[in-house]
Each structure stands twice: as C-alpha cells, then as structure tokens.
Amino acid sequence: MGSIKYYDENADAFYARTINADISDLYERFLTHIKQQSKILDAGCGVGRDAKYFLKLGHDVTAFDASKEMVKKASKEIDQNVLHFTFQNIDFVDEFDAIWANASLLHVPFDELRDIIQKFHRALKKDGIFFATFKYGDSKRDAGKRVFFDMNEENILPFLDSYFEPIEIWKSADTRSKIAASPHKAWLNILCKAILSG
Numbered sequence: 001m002g003s004i005k006y007y008d009e010n011a012d013a014f015y016a017r018t019i020n021a022d023i024s025d026l027y028e029r030f031l032t033h034i035k036q037q038s039k040i041l042d043a044g045c046g047v048g049r050d051a052k053y054f055l056k057l058g059h060d061v062t063a064f065d066a067s068k069e070m071v072k073k074a075s076k077e078i079d080q081n082v083l084h085f086t087f088q089n090i091d092f093v094d095e096f097d098a099i100w101a102n103a104s105l106l107h108v109p110f111d112e113l114r115d116i117i118q119k120f121h122r123a124l125k126k127d128g129i130f131f132a133t134f135k136y137g138d139s140k141r142d143a144g145k146r147v148f149f150d151m152n153e154e155n156i157l158p159f160l161d162s163y164f165e166p167i168e169i170w171k172s173a174d175t176r177s178k179i180a181a182s183p184h185k186a187w188l189n190i191l192c193k194a195i196l197s198g
Helices: 002-009 011-018 024-031 049-056 068-078 110-123
Strands: 039-043 060-065 096-101 124-135 140-143 146-149 164-173 186-194
Touching: 002 011, 002 068, 002 146, 011 068, 024 124, 024 186, 039 049, 049 060, 049 068, 060 068, 096 110, 110 124
Parallel strands: 039 060, 039 096, 096 124
Antiparallel strands: 124 186, 140 146, 164 186
C-alpha cells in the first residue's frame, strides 16, 4: 500500500511532527470508559506516543503498525516489542479491554473497513471499548503519496452496525497536520462499546 511506503520513507519527519502532539482531550474521553490496568490494543501505533502514555498509567499495551520504520521507532519509544502487521492480519480473540486506533484507520479502503471493525469486535472482551479517529469528510482523497478515506457522523454508522454501539461521535478541529489537513481542518472521533453481534 502506498500509504505504508510513505511512512517508511518519512519516518523521521513523521516522528518529529507527531511525538509531542497534545491529544490530552482524547486520552481523557477514552480513559473515562476503561478500568485501571486494562489491556489495550494500540492499532496502527505510529511512533508509539500513545502506547507510551497508556503504559505510564499502568495499562498493559500491545502495539502494532504496518510500517516497518514505525515499528522500529515505536519499539524504541516504548521500550518493548511492537508487532509488525496490517489491520487485515488481526487475529486476536476476546483478548483486549479496549482498542485505540488513533489516526490509523483513515487509510483503510471503505470496502475493507467493516471487515476490520469485525476483527476488532472479535478481539475485544465483552463490553470492550473502541476508539478511532478519521479525517473529516465523506470520500476517498489523495494527499501526496497517501490516500485517505474520510468519515463523518453519518457515513461511519453502517460500519459499526451490529458490532459497536456509539458512546460518543464528535468533530474536532485539526490543529496538528500542516501536510495532510482534512477538509475544513477537522477530525471525526468515535468512541464505542462492543455489543453482542447477531
């Protein structure tokens, strides 16, 4: 995938741009719904910033990324092994209390996303929590060497149906990205709880 190649080739710049980003509001909303010492899957962990934060709070974090260079940087950042695989390779069952997919699913094609969300559902324990962010919009968008699949409050819902019950879905300003800012400079944030699927 071209987006993975982008991160492999721009790992140092991406690290510098994201390692100190302040997303304390997202952390707070997510952590409100999980217990202390929860088992968290950081899905598409990038440089390891968020995994490091959760580890410092005492959570048990498993992190993975599809980019080999991101895996190297994240492993060094969190001082533990980071797994190298894609969303399509997820094969966990009833293992995690929560899944954190911050700014990572946004490169997944629309026709693959529901299958990946099903894999997330299977990976979570009963009533598990799922958090994700997407660039705000409603269509596929090329941005240099990366491809984004943007989401809004309406078009995300069919992907969650029968697997997750939304706790909160909200739009927030994109104040971080100077290179691939989304339309109207915004993010879509989703916070959900796993439900029994039919």
